[in-house]
Amino acid sequence: MKINRVFYDKKTKEYSIEIDDGNFIKVIEDTLVKCDLRKNKEISEEDLEKILFEDNKYRSINLSLKYLRKLRSEFEMRSYLRDKEIDSDTIDITIEYLKEFNYINDKNYAESFSRDKLYINKYGPEKIKIYLLQKGISKNLISEALNKLDENLIRENLITEGKRKVLSLEDDKKLYEKTIRFLLNKGYSYDMIKSSLEEVGL
Numbered sequence: 001m002k003i004n005r006v007f008y009d010k011k012t013k014e015y016s017i018e019i020d021d022g023n024f025i026k027v028i029e030d031t032l033v034k035c036d037l038r039k040n041k042e043i044s045e046e047d048l049e050k051i052l053f054e055d056n057k058y059r060s061i062n063l064s065l066k067y068l069r070k071l072r073s074e075f076e077m078r079s080y081l082r083d084k085e086i087d088s089d090t091i092d093i094t095i096e097y098l099k100e101f102n103y104i105n106d107k108n109y110a111e112s113f114s115r116d117k118l119y120i121n122k123y124g125p126e127k128i129k130i131y132l133l134q135k136g137i138s139k140n141l142i143s144e145a146l147n148k149l150d151e152n153l154i155r156e157n158l159i160t161e162g163k164r165k166v167l168s169l170e171d172d173k174k175l176y177e178k179t180i181r182f183l184l185n186k187g188y189s190y191d192m193i194k195s196s197l198e199e200v201g202l
Contacts, residue, residue: 001048003041006032027051030058060086060094065103073109075136110137110145118149122157125149127187155196158188162200176202
């Protein structure tokens, strides 16, 4: 087989490759360059399969890199690529690529996520743990990440959030119950809440 012509589609931002048997294939620029696709180049059926394989791979990698504008877990990335109808073998190759260049790293993700939720959202460890489990992070990595959190800051956050809730409820007859429930929902353990009742103002 021989490539008759190569032309660029501005709408799809893809390259159309016309083969002399009358068929067309569409590839992205990465594939065009990598496979050296040009007019009059001879290609075999095996070459064609390799071209399509490479194109799937590069499309998957490009999608994943766009999705990585914010930190993602491996589970999130796999789910995203499945939703984009990328086949499982190509997803595996993409994940390997992302791990090799440290674009995804569940250990770093767990630690960064935990710090952000502690400092910004003032979540307690239990709520952080639930979120990380939902994002497919292993229990071991979650434990490691939570163990690195500043225990003094966790307690300070609990007291700050507790005082804020108490002030917002003022003379509510169920102030005690509502404050305890609020702090539990924020992810603080009952034992930690109980030991901080006086400082919270209950």
